[in-house]
Ligand SMILES: CC(C)[C@H](C(=O)O)[C@@H](O)C(=O)O
């Protein structure tokens with residue numbers, strides 16, 4: 001059993017573009033942070049654009065089965081301009097999130113000391129977006145008829161279940177209890193009345209069990225405003241798959257760039273491994289030049305450690321990154337240099 | 347015929363909350379800007395929360411028919427906390443947009459001199475979002491089963507047609523030709539592969555007729571980043587109904603608040619009247635206090651004039667607002683005062 005003693009099997013999926021450059025840095029940080037406490041056996045998975053272009057496979061079933069047996073997954077980034085949009089995203093990234101039932105897409109947003117925000121007066125920013133990860137518009141339902149004709153109709157269906165929403169809402173309330181006890185539901189219930197109403201009812205219902213948590217509701221459009229004008233107001237945001245995708249990129253920009261934003265695709269029931277990845281993409285424009293910032297990937301490794309229960313090791317990564325950004329955040333450094341600098345502080 | 351001579355019938359729908367305070371200012375500006383050039387007959391429509399709470403009606407068919415005979419519609423804002431979310435939005439605001447086939451939701455975004463942006467270094471910001479207004483997730487398709495049980499499933503269906511997308515894309519290209527000739531398609535084609543692919547194909551197709559227009563594509567999440575880090579890059583953004591809703595609120599925040607953002611729901615074929623409204627909401631928290639900023643409503647009146655072909659009058663409003671903001675933008679003034687100050691400059 002992989003969990004015997006202090007040995008963990010970690011699936012490594014570097015993926016595409018800068019994913020291949022930053023993931024090794026995250027692996028090094030993982031190993032060093034855990035020190036004697038735990039040992040990692042890295043299982044490499046050759047998945048992504050290169051593989052697809054070579055042999056046409058995206059995520060073969062037997063490799064998905066192998067992934068299911070791992071203790072956690074470390075992911076770089078998926079996406080390549082040579083492959084039609086959606087093929088790898090839907091076939092690989094989203095397939096992993098869905099098949100491994102990673103229903104909590106956890107995205108902490110924090111303005112680190114030493115990073116300059118594009119906002120004139122950012123204030124203190126420290127919130128977490130709890131994004132639903134296995135349904136909504138990401139379900140892949142929808143289709144088209146009369147493709148390529150003037151009569152084409154294309155649909156996209158957002159599928160939302162009480163089961164799916166309630167479990168992620170519960171997770172968000174528990175998280176809010178461990179933080180500043182403020183929860184914001186973001187949706188568009190004045191237009192998406194079916195799904196929005198269900199989310200609101202479930203937040204109200206679960207909220208009764210957490211009377212200490214202050215609740216508010218914001219439409220997605222209003223929330224994009226507050227992220228710019230008053231990001232300090234947020235503690236925990238809970239929202240659906242698409243709105244969470246949009247908000248976390250905007251939030252990443254507000255705290256100085258998605259280069260500092262880590263995320264976890266979490267199967268909170270532990271039935272399958274959780275997956276950890278920077279929220280940025282594969283950045284084909286800068287790939288291969290050794291200039292990508294590995295910080296978000298390293299922070300993702302920290303989230304992975306915390307998820308395995310290795311709280312101390314996770315704390316070591318968090319502190320090393322904080323220090324590094326505070327002291328060297330504004331220095332221009334290459335991928336390896338940032339990796340080494342952080343490693344030295346772990 | 348309402349169009350005989352220089353007389354126009356304008357439907358006035360103040361709506362809810364601050365809508366009732368700002369619309370009279372917009373009417374005054376309209377009248378003064380047109381001077382002798384045109385005359386306006388205002389037809390008041392009592393629609394919105396008060397009416398609904400009084401007699402249960404939202405948009406009676408005969409009133410919709412009367413609206414169809416007007417030359418244009420001036421709208422305040424719709425939405426009231428006493429009415430369940432969606433009832434007025436879907437039943438009144440969206441019903442007007444859909445039944446009057448206002449397929450171009452035009453939303454100019456400009457950082458006026460004298461307004462302070464929340465961005466540290468905003469640069470020059472001047473772009474227009476061309477938002478599709480009659481389909482997508484706003485179609486109202488979707489429903490739920492087993493409501494209120496743990497087995498509830500709620501769906502929302504985004505319906506997209508080549509007919510609907512192509513006409514708004516054409517509008518956007520024509521607009522880009524009259525501006526800086528740069529068009530950005532925003533979608534999420536790596537996940538919403540059916541609709542996203544159709545939009546991209548249509549942009550490519552129509553784009554061939556406009557070789558002078560430079561095209562780019564951005565995912566909605568990436569676009570929310572650029573709105574914060576580099577809003578100056580945009581000229582014309584074309585996007586679907588929901589993404590347009592989200593982007594224009596964020597854009598409004600970036601240029602110093604939605605208080606300066608006007609919009610037009612335009613039936614570009616002229617079969618039915620177009621509608622002009624500020625992009626902000628009814629702001630129940632400040633309603634009735636005479637503090638709401640009528641600038642966006644007045645700018646909407648300017649868009650209305652331009653739509654009627656009264657270009658000179660529209661220009662008078664634009665210049666008056668520009669001057670007012672430049673000279674008094676940072677002064678705290680009530681609704682009436684701002685209205686008077688702008689009126690004086692027209
Ligand atoms: C690549 C894409 C499918 C993905 C998403 O939309 O979830 C990404 O934007 C993210 O946020 O992880």
Ligand SMILES: CC(C)[C@H](C(=O)O)[C@@H](O)C(=O)O
Pocket residue numbers: 190191221424425435436439591625
């Ligand atoms: C009130 C609401 C239905 C509306 C929309 O979503 O279109 C508003 O947000 C807008 O942008 O005009």
